[in-house]
Amino acid sequence: MSFSDCCFQGFSWQGTPTGRIGKLSNNDVYIAGDDTDTAILFIADLFGWTFPNVRLLADHFAREIGATVFVPDFFGGEVLDFDLISKEKFDQLDLPGFIGRNGREQREPEIFECARALKRQHGYKRVGAVGYCYGGWASFRLGAKEHAADPLVDCISIGHPSLMTKKDIDEIAVPVQVLAPEIDAAYPPELKSxxxxxxxxxxxxxxxxxxxxxxxxxxxxxxxxxxxxxAAMIRGKNAAVTWFRQFLKET
Known part of the structure; x- marks a missing residue:
């Protein structure tokens, strides 16, 4: 499949997700697409794996990249109020408690296990990870040099990461795409630089x-x-499509 074959789409704002629900390792997962060679592990932000835009974006990735996209539940079945998140009414959410239950230490092992399952159990030849907000640190950890002998992923793409550290950046060992909003307290100018x-x-x-x-x-x-x-969401989606097609589909 050549780069010139890629036909970008806008975004199905009012669409209905077309994927299916299954299991990946021990996690519930939304699955889009049916490619048998290429998989993408999609690690969602605080909106979580059930948020309509997350699933619609997974559908777009599956169609436009030519991959099977897996969006696991990494929050133990917990779902925050979409409207409160969207309107940034974080004072009405128990974010400290939520992060305490679903922080890096608590969720990293199962994130690693889901990635391992894609190659070892499902037989995908190439695997990418895409992560937004919470998924940013997780994607960097999936691509860390500690996995170099048996890579979990072949490349990553992240957007507006949170909870990410300089150590995460220091240890990356796979190709990286970073989508960075100008105004982002969770990813400040110093960390961007x-x-x-x-x-x-x-x-x-x-x-x-x-x-x-x-x-x-x-x-x-x-x-x-x-x-x-x-417009930023569409541009970001198209950028990720280009990135994954280049590193997962081009030969």
Whole structure:
């Protein structure tokens, strides 16, 4: 499949997800697509695996990349209020408690197990990881050098990451795409600069894209009431499609 074959689509804002529910390792999972060679592990943000835009985005990735996309539940069945998240009414959510139950230490082992299952149990030849917000740190950990002898993923793409550390960046060992909103307290300018400078020093193939005027969560929320956010979501989706086609489909 050549790069020129890629026909980008907009976004099915009012669409109905077309995937199916299954299991990946021990986790419930939304599955889009039926490619037998290429898989993408989609690690959602606080909206979680049931949020309609998350599933519609997985559907787009499956169609446009030519992959099977897996969106596991990494929050133990817990679902936060979509409306409160979308309107950024975080004071009405128990975020400390939620993160305490679903933090890095608690969820990293099962995230690793889901990635291992794609190659070992399901036989996918190439696997990518895409992560937004919460999924940003997780995607970096999946691509860490500690897995170099038996890689969990072949490349990653992240958007508006949270909970990510400099150590995560230091240890990356696979090609990386970073989609970075201009206004993002969870991914501040210092960490953005550190990402860009460190990836060059590591001689990692990477794509860093800046999205002016938009805020954290734009790539999932796509709220038409936030100027430029829907366009940013579409641009971000298209960028990830290009990235994964290049590193997972091109030969």
């Amino acid at each position: 550190y990402t860009f400078e460190t990836l060059q020093k590591l001689k990692i193939q990477f794509d860093y894209q800046h999205f002016p005027g938009v805020v954290h969560a734009c790539f999932i929320r796509g709220d038409e009431n936030h100027p430029g956010e829907r």
